[in-house]
Structures are given as C-alpha cells and as structure tokens.
Amino acid sequence: MTLTRREMLGAGGGLAAALSLFPLTAWASEVVDIRMQGRDDGSHVWFDPVGILIKPGQTIRWTNLNPGNSHTTTAYNPANFERPLRMPKAAKPWDSDYLLPNESFSVTFTEQGVYDYYCVPHEHAGMVGRIIVGEPEAHGWPQLVGANGDLPEEALKAFPTIEDIMTKGIVRRA
Numbered sequence: 001m002t003l004t005r006r007e008m009l010g011a012g013g014g015l016a017a018a019l020s021l022f023p024l025t026a027w028a029s030e031v032v033d034i035r036m037q038g039r040d041d042g043s044h045v046w047f048d049p050v051g052i053l054i055k056p057g058q059t060i061r062w063t064n065l066n067p068g069n070s071h072t073t074t075a076y077n078p079a080n081f082e083r084p085l086r087m088p089k090a091a092k093p094w095d096s097d098y099l100l101p102n103e104s105f106s107v108t109f110t111e112q113g114v115y116d117y118y119c120v121p122h123e124h125a126g127m128v129g130r131i132i133v134g135e136p137e138a139h140g141w142p143q144l145v146g147a148n149g150d151l152p153e154e155a156l157k158a159f160p161t162i163e164d165i166m167t168k169g170i171v172r173r174a
Contacts (some may be wrong), residue, residue: 018161031059031106034129036073036099036119038066045069045122047129051160051171056134062096063104070101071097071127072120076151081120084150089114095120109133114162118155126154132165 032054038045045066054060062073074087077093087093088111096105098120109115112134119127160171 001136022088023135027136031061033051034062034073035059036062036064036066036071038069040068042068045071045119045125045127046158046173047073047119047127048088048156048173049170050173051130051132051165051168053132053165053169054109057108057111058133059106059108060131061104061106062099064099064101066103069122070100071122072096072098073107073117074120076116076118083118086114088115091115117158123155124152126152128155128158130159130162130165132162 032052034052035048036045037048047062052060062071064071072095074080074083074095075093076083078085079093080095091109091111091113094105094107094117099105109131110133113132115131115133117129117131158173164171
C-alpha cells in the first residue's frame with residue numbers, strides 16, 4: 001500500500017492515522033529491548049513484550065527489571081537442558097544463565113524463523129516468549145512450533161500466536 005503525502009495528510013488523522021495502518025515492526029538498525037518483569041511478591045513473572053517481529057540481523061536485548069528475582073532467557077533447543085526444538089535448526093541456541101536485577105543479555109538473530117524461549121526457573125509459571133525473524137514461509141513455521149514436547153501447560157498457554165505477532169508486530173503480555 002502506497003500513500004502520497006497529500007493522501008496521508010488528508011486522511012483525517014494525518015500521518016499518525018496512516019502509520020497506524022501498518023503493524024509495529026522493529027527495524028533492523030534498532031536494538032529491541034525485552035523486559036524481564038515480575039510483581040514485588042513474586043506471584044507473577046513475565047517477558048514484555050511476549051511476542052515480537054524483527055528483521056534478520058537485528059539484536060534483542062533482555063534486561064532483568066525485576067528487583068526480587070533472577071531470570072534467564074533460554075532458547076527451546078535440545079542443547080539447553082534437552083528441551084524440545086522450537087527454533088530454526090540452523091540457528092545457534094542461547095542461554096543467558098541467571099541474570100540478576102538490572103543485568104542484560106543480547107542475541108543477534110540472522111536465521112529467519114520462529115524462536116520460542118523461556119526463563120529456566122519460571123517456565124512453569126508461563127514465563128515464555130516468541131520471536132519471529134523475517135517473513136513466514138507458506139509451509140513449515142506453524143509445524144515447527146506445533147510440536148509441544150513436554151512443555152508445561154502454563155507455558156503453552158502464554159505463547160502468542162504467530163498470526164497475532166505478524167499482524168501486530170509487538171504483542172504485550174495480557
């Protein structure tokens with residue numbers, strides 16, 4: 001969809017209205033921040049955003065902003081604690097190890113695909129996230145993440161859908 005400057009300005013809401021037609025996608029030159037958060041009493045923990053669409057070559061930086069907990073960002077991959085594969089086979093798995101409050105960890109994503117990840121001590125509480133790199137292919141991506149393996153029920157319920165991420169670009173934890 002291409003709009004002229006005149007069409008954007010005449011759209012009633014100007015440029016903001018025109019831009020709202022497009023999903024919020026992180027651009028390749030930006031570092032995308034994902035916050036590790038939780039309630040002060042530890043009763044609820046989460047990644048924010050829980051789902052994100054990025055371009056190949058883009059970097060994600062996770063920062064633990066939860067003053068009362070340590071967290072990890074760990075790829076679902078057999079190399080990490082023999083967890084099921086829920087990322088492209090050609091991509092390198094990551095594991096941040098435990099991040100104390102205000103510590104960060106970064107990964108640059110070059111392989112297109114769907115990447116699911118979790119927090120080691122809080123996976124059973126549903127502290128998981130999904131990153132989509134690039135454009136989904138007609139076949140393969142949904143099947144890749146369709147195998148549930150031995151994931152906890154709370155984790156499975158917490159993943160945003162691929163379609164939701166592709167439509168919105170960024171999905172926040174509800």
